[in-house]
Amino acid sequence: MEQKILRFVELLRQNGVRVSLAEDLDSLQAVAAVGFSNPADFREALRATLVKRHIDEPTFDSLFNLYFRGLGGDLVEHLKATESALGFEDADLQNLIDALSQSVQELGVQLSELARQLLTADLGRLEQLLRQAARHVGLDAVERPFQEGRYAHMLAQHLGLSALAAELEELKKRLRGLIPSNDWEKVQKFIDLRLQDLTRAIKRLVRQELEKKEPTLRESERIDRLGEKSFYYLTEEEIRQMKEAVTKLAERLKNIVAVRKKRGKRGRFDIKDTLRKNLQYGGVPFRIEFDRRVKDKPQILVLCDVSDSVRNVSRFMLQFVYTLQDLYSRVRSFVFVSDLSEVTRLFEEQDIHAAIEQALSGQVVNVFAHSDFGRAFRIFHRDFLPAVNKKTTVIILGDARNNYNLPHEWTLKDIRQRAKQLIWLNPENRLTWGFGDSEMDRYLVYCDVVEECRNLNQLYRVIDRIVH
Amino acid sequence: MVSYASQPFSSIDEVIARFAAHKYICNRRIATVVYLASSLQKPILVEGPAGVGKTELAKVLAATVQCELIRLQCYEGLDEAKALYEWEYAKQLLYTQILKDKINEVVGGARSLREAVERIAREDNVFFSDRFILPRPLLRAITADRPTVLLVDEIDKADPEFEAFLLEVLSDFQVSVPELGTLKAKHIPLVVLTSNNAREMSDALKRRCLHLYIDFPSAAQELEIVQLKVPEIHPQLAEELVHFIQRVRQLDLKKVPSISETLDWARALVLLNAEALEQQLVEDTLNAVLKYEGDIRKAQEELKDFLSRRKTERQGRETDADKDLLH
Numbered sequence: 001m002e003q004k005i006l007r008f009v010e011l012l013r014q015n016g017v018r019v020s021l022a023e024d025l026d027s028l029q030a031v032a033a034v035g036f037s038n039p040a041d042f043r044e045a046l047r048a049t050l051v052k053r054h055i056d057e058p059t060f061d062s063l064f065n066l067y068f069r070g071l072g073g074d075l076v077e078h079l080k081a082t083e084s085a086l087g088f089e090d091a092d093l094q095n096l097i098d099a100l101s102q103s104v105q106e107l108g109v110q111l112s113e114l115a116r117q118l119l120t121a122d123l124g125r126l127e128q129l130l131r132q133a134a135r136h137v138g139l140d141a142v143e144r145p146f147q148e149g150r151y152a153h154m155l156a157q158h159l160g161l162s163a164l165a166a167e168l169e170e171l172k173k174r175l176r177g178l179i180p181s182n183d184w185e186k187v188q189k190f191i192d193l194r195l196q197d198l199t200r201a202i203k204r205l206v207r208q209e210l211e212k213k214e215p216t217l218r219e220s221e222r223i224d225r226l227g228e229k230s231f232y233y234l235t236e237e238e239i240r241q242m243k244e245a246v247t248k249l250a251e252r253l254k255n256i257v258a259v260r261k262k263r264g265k266r267g268r269f270d271i272k273d274t275l276r277k278n279l280q281y282g283g284v285p286f287r288i289e290f291d292r293r294v295k296d297k298p299q300i301l302v303l304c305d306v307s308d309s310v311r312n313v314s315r316f317m318l319q320f321v322y323t324l325q326d327l328y329s330r331v332r333s334f335v336f337v338s339d340l341s342e343v344t345r346l347f348e349e350q351d352i353h354a355a356i357e358q359a360l361s362g363q364v365v366n367v368f369a370h371s372d373f374g375r376a377f378r379i380f381h382r383d384f385l386p387a388v389n390k391k392t393t394v395i396i397l398g399d400a401r402n403n404y405n406l407p408h409e410w411t412l413k414d415i416r417q418r419a420k421q422l423i424w425l426n427p428e429n430r431l432t433w434g435f436g437d438s439e440m441d442r443y444l445v446y447c448d449v450v451e452e453c454r455n456l457n458q459l460y461r462v463i464d465r466i467v468h
Numbered sequence: 469m470v471s472y473a474s475q476p477f478s479s480i481d482e483v484i485a486r487f488a489a490h491k492y493i494c495n496r497r498i499a500t501v502v503y504l505a506s507s508l509q510k511p512i513l514v515e516g517p518a519g520v521g522k523t524e525l526a527k528v529l530a531a532t533v534q535c536e537l538i539r540l541q542c543y544e545g546l547d548e549a550k551a552l553y554e555w556e557y558a559k560q561l562l563y564t565q566i567l568k569d570k571i572n573e574v575v576g577g578a579r580s581l582r583e584a585v586e587r588i589a590r591e592d593n594v595f596f597s598d599r600f601i602l603p604r605p606l607l608r609a610i611t612a613d614r615p616t617v618l619l620v621d622e623i624d625k626a627d628p629e630f631e632a633f634l635l636e637v638l639s640d641f642q643v644s645v646p647e648l649g650t651l652k653a654k655h656i657p658l659v660v661l662t663s664n665n666a667r668e669m670s671d672a673l674k675r676r677c678l679h680l681y682i683d684f685p686s687a688a689q690e691l692e693i694v695q696l697k698v699p700e701i702h703p704q705l706a707e708e709l710v711h712f713i714q715r716v717r718q719l720d721l722k723k724v725p726s727i728s729e730t731l732d733w734a735r736a737l738v739l740l741n742a743e744a745l746e747q748q749l750v751e752d753t754l755n756a757v758l759k760y761e762g763d764i765r766k767a768q769e770e771l772k773d774f775l776s777r778r779k780t781e782r783q784g785r786e787t788d789a790d791k792d793l794l795h
């Protein structure tokens with residue numbers, strides 16, 4: 001079991017849930033404390049020790065179901081679907097199953113085990129049969145979506161699906177005379193549907209195994225919407241989600257400072273300073289002096305690419321910039337293509353939709369020009385470098401597609417030297433960085449954090465990594 | 469370091485039962501985390517919207533294990549002096565006044581201000597001793613003679629710096645008071661931290677804690693809570709009220725009503741002798757549930773819908789009953 005839990009933790013990590021080694025051990029202890037008799041307790045023990053962010057709970061739940069609950073839930077659903085396809089209510093299904101078994105007995109037919117479990121809907125046993133078959137064909141070796149069909153076929157073969165189909169056909173023939181004609185249609189349909197259910201179960205089993213291996217398969221079903229829906233109006237919910245993410249990001253940026261400063265410890269009572277400050281009260285200590293630390297607000301400069309090559313994600317990126325600007329006072333924002341221009345005022349004064357609209361309209365910088373990161377960075381370097389200091393986090397959002405212009409990476413080097421940190425978020429798939437006119441390879445050496453980021457999920461991942 | 473005295477719960481079911489005896493309805497998830505916290509001696513970080521029973525959980529926990537509850541309420545700017553200990557300046561001041569002559573003796577003959585200060589500094593351990601220390605919640609929990617439950621309430625309101633400090637305290641339950649030396653806990657307290665999610669807690673803190681997210685309760689649970697806390701309520705009223713509140717929570721509101729508001733409302737309606745939700749009654753009391761004008765308006769819309777639906781349902785039931793009679 002221990003191995004199984006540890007593998008589950010690994011799965012959580014692959015799916016973007018942060019679990020530390022200490023928490024691994026906690027989960028084992030917790031499971032030992034609640035025991036295995038109640039599956040719900042087992043799940044809650046894992047949840048309490050492994051999932052520390054509410055937003056990760058859906059991921060945890062779906063992976064838990066995949067990993068520990070097995071096929072059970074799906075088999076039940078398939079049966080339910082069949083039930084409603086037959087227009088059954090309440091006990092109808094059970095009555096049919098009972099009548100069917102009765103008839104089979106009267107005929108004296110010896111059904112194969114698979115046929116029997118399928119028709120009596122013994123789901124537990126059915127799952128066991130499927131699992132045995134999975135072990136036999138080595139299903140856990142499935143890795144990629146294109147193998148899905150092959151493995152399903154192997155399972156079907158091992159289970160003897162065509163023999164089963166023939167067996168059920170034969171059964172139908174023999175039942176024909178035995179079953180009252182007004183029930184016959186339903187019985188026949190039931191048998192056919194159950195055979196379909198089995199094929200669905202086989203496919204589901206393969207799919208589950210695959211989903212364990214391929215976090216991206218699941219991710220595509222998740223909250224990817226922001227990036228994709230780039231040209232639609234933002235909903236309240238999307239605005240709220242982004243606010244939440246940006247708040248967390250800013251917290252992270254701040255917390256780095258807090259953790260570094262933590263060693264500064266409690267301000268010690270300073271007797272000399274106290275006496276000096278209290279001379280005005282005749283040397284009686286009225287005001288006690290501790291050395292206090294200054295509070296940090298995130299101080300951020302953010303540069304956002306609004307060129308044509310990133311148009312699909314411009315709204316996502318600008319929403320990010322706007323939210324950052326909106327929530328924190330010491331943020332300055334810039335947009336660029338080949339020119340670069342500050343939009344802090346614009347973003348402060350307009351609502352989010354108007355602000356994004358204007359930034360993309362071409363009134364601020366020419367958005368129809370060809371991207372020239374080198375030139376834009378030089379403008380920033382010339383006009384705004386003094387605004388960068390040891391407390392500033394500089395964030396660049398862009399794909400680094402430079403149309404073969406000069407990259408001028410030295411500008412980043414200078415910025416990096418003056419700043420607290422330089423973060424680059426690139427909306428392009430990492431695999432394509434550095435190919436064609438992408439100058440990402442040149443730029444990334446000067447950045448503290450470089451991440452792929454074109455949607456909220458990825459933004460959360462960035463936030464997670466910033467601590468390291 | 470002496471560990472937590474005894475394991476106070478023997479099973480998850482026992483947690484549920486003992487909490488219920490103290491009028492707290494906890495679902496299995498909550499009970500599991502409480503059970504784990506007490507058997508593994510780990511702090512619980514409880515997150516969730518305001519008014520879902522986070523603070524109450526800690527209070528009831530203390531009551532069920534019969535320990536003193538020590539509460540540290542967090543706020544912006546909370547510092548170690550307010551959380552851990554302070555020196556009692558007034559008392560120190562009084563002593564310096566009374567002992568003026570003695571002090572003069574110590575300082576007497578000093579040739580410079582500097583020398584006088586040096587001499588005072590040499591004696592400062594007299595004034596920075598147990599006698600003048602004012603223990604705040606954390607120090608009280610550490611030095612308590614019996615096991616305690618320590619509630620760090622609304623930790624999200626404190627600054628990240630304070631959180632870092634708290635983490636240190638939670639990791640070894642000892643603090644060093646520069647003037648006194650190191651103080652170690654005799655009993656590890658059972659710790660509950662609550663957060664309304666104003667900001668995210670650091671990973672380090674979360675790693676140390678069991679995590680529990682409490683959401684608004686299900687209708688069935690909320691009904692149980694109402695019946696437990698407002699036992700005099702008419703059963704039909706209780707049911708309708710919970711049903712309605714659950715629907716109101718689905719609306720797009722500025723502030724979603726929590727359990728406290730449900731209970732306040734239930735009490736108000738009981739005072740008015742209500743037996744079911746009626747238009748006028750609800751309109752008069754809706755401000756116990758919702759604070760914003762816009763929210764109230766949305767709830768009123770919902771109410772109309774709710775009442776008209778109930779009406780058709782009742783009529784349906786009556787005609788059914790008629791049919792039964794005819795048979």
Ligand SMILES: Nc1ncnc2c1ncn2[C@@H]1O[C@H](COP(=O)(O)OP(=O)(O)O)[C@@H](O)[C@H]1O
Nearest residue numbers: 491492493518519520521522523524693727728
């Ligand atoms: N599960 C519960 N059982 C009984 N009463 C509850 C429960 N949850 C909340 N309450 C009641 O709701 C009110 C608000 O709870 P509180 O603990 O103050 O909320 P929070 O700390 O989460 O903001 C309290 O009066 C409490 O008694």
Ligand SMILES: [Mg+2]
Nearest residue numbers: 522523621662
């Ligand atoms: Mg509270």
